[in-house]
Amino acid sequence: MTTMTAAQAGFMSCHACGLLHRPVGPAHDLVCTRCGAALHTRKPDSLKRTWALLIAAFILIVPANLLPVMISGSLFGSETDTIISGVVYLWVDGSWPLAAILFIASIAVPFSKLIALTYLLLSVQRRSTLAPKQRTRLYRVLEFVGRWSMIDIYVAALLTALVQFGGLMSIQAGPGAIAFGAVVVLTMFAAESFDPRLIWDPVEATSGR
Amino acid sequence: MADRPHEPDAQDLPEAVAVSRRRFTPQLIWLIPIVAVLVGGWLAAKAILERGPTITITFKTAEGLEAGKTKIKYKDVEIGLVKTITLSPNRKGIVATAELSKQSEEFLREDTRFFVVRPRITAGGVSGLGTLLSGGYIGIDIGKSREPRRDFVGLEVAPIVTGEEPGRQFMLRADDLGSTDVGSPVYFRRVTVGQVVATALDKDGKGVTFTIFIQAPYDQYVTKETRFWNASGIDVSLDSSGIQVRTESVMSILVGGIAFQVESDSLPAPPADANTIFTLFSDRTEALKRADIIVDKYLLVFDGSVRGLSVGAPLDFRGVTIGEVVRIGVSIDPKTLVFRMPVEVKLFPRRLAARHFTGGTLAPLESEDARWRRMKQLVDHGLRAQLRSGNLLTGQLYVALDFFPGSPKVTIDLAKKPPEIPTIPGTFEELQETLTGIVKKLDKLQIEEIGGDARKVLASLDETLKGVDVLLKSVDAGLVPDLRRTLDTAAQTLKSAEGTLKSAEGTLSSVSPLQADLQQTLRELNRTLTAVRTLADMLQQHPESLIRGKPGPAP
Numbered sequence: 204m205t206t207m208t209a210a211q212a213g214f215m216s217c218h219a220c221g222l223l224h225r226p227v228g229p230a231h232d233l234v235c236t237r238c239g240a241a242l243h244t245r246k247p248d249s250l251k252r253t254w255a256l257l258i259a260a261f262i263l264i265v266p267a268n269l270l271p272v273m274i275s276g277s278l279f280g281s282e283t284d285t286i287i288s289g290v291v292y293l294w295v296d297g298s299w300p301l302a303a304i305l306f307i308a309s310i311a312v313p314f315s316k317l318i319a320l321t322y323l324l325l326s327v328q329r330r331s332t333l334a335p336k337q338r339t340r341l342y343r344v345l346e347f348v349g350r351w352s353m354i355d356i357y358v359a360a361l362l363t364a365l366v367q368f369g370g371l372m373s374i375q376a377g378p379g380a381i382a383f384g385a386v387v388v389l390t391m392f393a394a395e396s397f398d399p400r401l402i403w404d405p406v407e408a409t410s411g412r
Numbered sequence: 413m414a415d416r417p418h419e420p421d422a423q424d425l426p427e428a429v430a431v432s433r434r435r436f437t438p439q440l441i442w443l444i445p446i447v448a449v450l451v452g453g454w455l456a457a458k459a460i461l462e463r464g465p466t467i468t469i470t471f472k473t474a475e476g477l478e479a480g481k482t483k484i485k486y487k488d489v490e491i492g493l494v495k496t497i498t499l500s501p502n503r504k505g506i507v508a509t510a511e512l513s514k515q516s517e518e519f520l521r522e523d524t525r526f527f528v529v530r531p532r533i534t535a536g537g538v539s540g541l542g543t544l545l546s547g548g549y550i551g552i553d554i555g556k557s558r559e560p561r562r563d564f565v566g567l568e569v570a571p572i573v574t575g576e577e578p579g580r581q582f583m584l585r586a587d588d589l590g591s592t593d594v595g596s597p598v599y600f601r602r603v604t605v606g607q608v609v610a611t612a613l614d615k616d617g618k619g620v621t622f623t624i625f626i627q628a629p630y631d632q633y634v635t636k637e638t639r640f641w642n643a644s645g646i647d648v649s650l651d652s653s654g655i656q657v658r659t660e661s662v663m664s665i666l667v668g669g670i671a672f673q674v675e676s677d678s679l680p681a682p683p684a685d686a687n688t689i690f691t692l693f694s695d696r697t698e699a700l701k702r703a704d705i706i707v708d709k710y711l712l713v714f715d716g717s718v719r720g721l722s723v724g725a726p727l728d729f730r731g732v733t734i735g736e737v738v739r740i741g742v743s744i745d746p747k748t749l750v751f752r753m754p755v756e757v758k759l760f761p762r763r764l765a766a767r768h769f770t771g772g773t774l775a776p777l778e779s780e781d782a783r784w785r786r787m788k789q790l791v792d793h794g795l796r797a798q799l800r801s802g803n804l805l806t807g808q809l810y811v812a813l814d815f816f817p818g819s820p821k822v823t824i825d826l827a828k829k830p831p832e833i834p835t836i837p838g839t840f841e842e843l844q845e846t847l848t849g850i851v852k853k854l855d856k857l858q859i860e861e862i863g864g865d866a867r868k869v870l871a872s873l874d875e876t877l878k879g880v881d882v883l884l885k886s887v888d889a890g891l892v893p894d895l896r897r898t899l900d901t902a903a904q905t906l907k908s909a910e911g912t913l914k915s916a917e918g919t920l921s922s923v924s925p926l927q928a929d930l931q932q933t934l935r936e937l938n939r940t941l942t943a944v945r946t947l948a949d950m951l952q953q954h955p956e957s958l959i960r961g962k963p964g965p966a967p
Contacts, residue, residue, distance in 0.1 A: 214425065215428070222426065223425055224425060224426055224427065224428040225425045225426070225427050225428060232430070233428035233429065233430055234428065234429045235428070235429075236426045236427070236428065236429055237426075242428050248441065251441060251442075252441045255441040255442045255444050255445050256441070256444055256445075258445040258448070259444045259445040259447070259448035259449075260448075262445065262448040262449055262451075262452040263448050263451065263452060265452060265456075266451075266452055266455045266456075269459075270455070378455070382451075382455075385448070389444070389448075
């Protein structure tokens with residue numbers, strides 16, 4: 204595959220408006236003539252930033268799963284629910300579809316996202332040329348599906364707002380919800396800061412050689 | 413350029429604008445993981461630091477317990493969570509492993525108690541209702557010991573009174589449980605001041621021990637002189653003082669209860685120590701009757717019947733009950749075959765001391781011998797026991813102790829135990845004896861002889877009367893004709909007298925000349941008197957006429 208890329212040609216496109224530019228010199232930061240956005244051939248420090256956000260997400264996913272997401276208090280005592288206990292409760296209760304949704308959205312997706320991002324980062328760092336197309340597709344799926352992990356947070360936030368009947372019954376978001384929300388946001392940022400073109404760079408380099 | 417749009421010339425592309433390089437530090441992005449580490453580390457550290465001790469509690473059953481769900485609460489504050497529940501090695505119970513919070517370390521004492529709080533509905537009340545829906549939880553009653561402990565044996569039933577409640581515990585011994593149960597109230601002057609905490613059968617099986625808890629400040633009313641009694645049910649008693657019905661409250665009729673009181677006339681006593689053992693009496697009367705620590709036993713031997721005397725009958729000293737009958741027996745002298753009725757009585761010498769009002773008193777005697785010697789002195793002064801009728805309707809008897817100075821001298825044999833207090837026949841008995849004596853005397857009279865004599869007397873009287881009759885008849889025959897003749901003469905005399913009287917009447921009648929003359933004379937006299945009046949009037953008006961004569965007509 205001998206495709207000419209803009210980078211090889213020495214061009215760079217604006218990330219904001221897509222206008223193609225010629226670089227002036229390497230020693231300067233460049234901005235788009237049209238919209239004034241910063242210009243760079245690849246997202247700057249993409250790997251570093253993604254790693255940083257990813258590590259943060261890795262750290263926070265531990266309390267996110269261990270700490271209670273929801274504290275529901277009622278007349279007859281209070282109950283705390285972690286994400287997994289919620290899934291288990293729904294499953295035992297017989298609401299299998301709901302349990303499956305919650306499991307996929309709140310446990311499967313964030314974990315697989317973290318693992319996938321880690322894999323992408325590692326593969327890019329090792330300048331792997333293995334299945335770049337699949338990896339790119341994986342990235343696209345990651346980016347798309349990431350926001351759906353927020354479903355648990357939405358539920359918690361909604362219930363917290365709606366179920367406030369004083370001593371009778373009240374639901375509060377637990378510290379796990381904050382950690383979980385942070386995980387989702389961080390992975391979204393991580394996916395955002397990852398530059399998928401990096402997947403192709405080693406491919407181009409080897410094919411162009 | 414325009415005609416070759418598909419091959420753009422690099423030169424046609426706009427040139428990027430160069431700006432001065434900002435001192436961008438890509439390391440800033442690493443703040444995010446650092447913050448995440450800090451937050452995560454803080455959470456982890458908190459979790460580790462807050463992790464308290466792990467304890468094991470053994471229960472008989474895991475009913476109401478759930479691993480990971482059941483909480484341990486103190487005053488309804490969550491201080492721990494049951495992590496796992498396993499069967500005990502000997503399969504006789506279950507072992508719940510619980511993780512407690514950090515600050516609960518000091519709760520784990522040697523005598524700390526754990527119990528499962530379940531809904532409990534008794535006649536006395538409802539508790540743990542909240543656990544009906546939320547499931548049970550494990551309660552904790554913190555002990556007072558200093559020794560730490562990690563493995564506990566849980567109570568099956570929540571204790572009624574927890575350790576931190578101020579108050580004191582006492583023990584009561586009774587013959588049976590009655591209707592009292594754990595949780596039954598304890599009353600003091602009908603105020604609920606405590607509860608029955610535990611009931612247990614004595615090891616020898618001869619009684620029941622109650623553990624009661626009296627809340628502060630009411631526990632100060634429990635003194636060494638306090639009497640406890642079973643206040644459950646209705647107490648109806650019939651004794652020499654009549655029918656008595658006594659209840660504590662409707663509640664206690666239903667659920668039972670224990671009441672206590674200090675006998676009003678007992679000596680003031682210091683508050684009892686915690687865990688003092690008291691006797692639980694079956695009812696109030698009995699409790700207050702036995703309000704004595706010192707109990708002396710004496711024997712009274714009665715010669716007569718003791719019908720109407722029952723065990724428990726009062727021993728009375730001039731109206732003050734100072735004891736009671738314990739036993740009534742029969743004894744026989746094998747030589748003389750004389751039956752006697754020995755009656756054993758309990759005497760509470762303190763009762764008289766408690767009623768002590770003012771003035772001199774005898775020093776209380778602690779030793780039994782000394783008291784017996786005093787009794788001897790009293791008997792020397794004439795103290796005797798006597799059966800008296802307490803209630804004429806029911807025929808109940810009571811034993812009275814009183815001084816009978818004139819009674820024959822008797823001395824107590826103190827070697828005999830219990831010593832015998834001499835008796836004298838009772839008033840009723842005395843009366844009976846007297847009557848018997850009279851009857852006996854009557855019996856001794858020779859009524860038949862008297863009857864014979866009387867008959868003889870009557871026979872002679874009859875003859876005498878007959879003689880009188882004959883005499884009267886002779887009188888009748890001899891005297892009566894003479895008497896009749898005399899009477900006839902008298903009648904004739906009276907007739908002639910009547911004629912005389914009639915002629916006298918004729919003389920005096922109006923047509924007789926004597927009367928006409930008399931009338932004429934009277935008329936004359938009347939006229940004369942009228943003339944005299946006229947003269948008197950004229951003389952009154954004209955007194956001068958006496959001298960000048962009758963005046964002429966007025967000029």
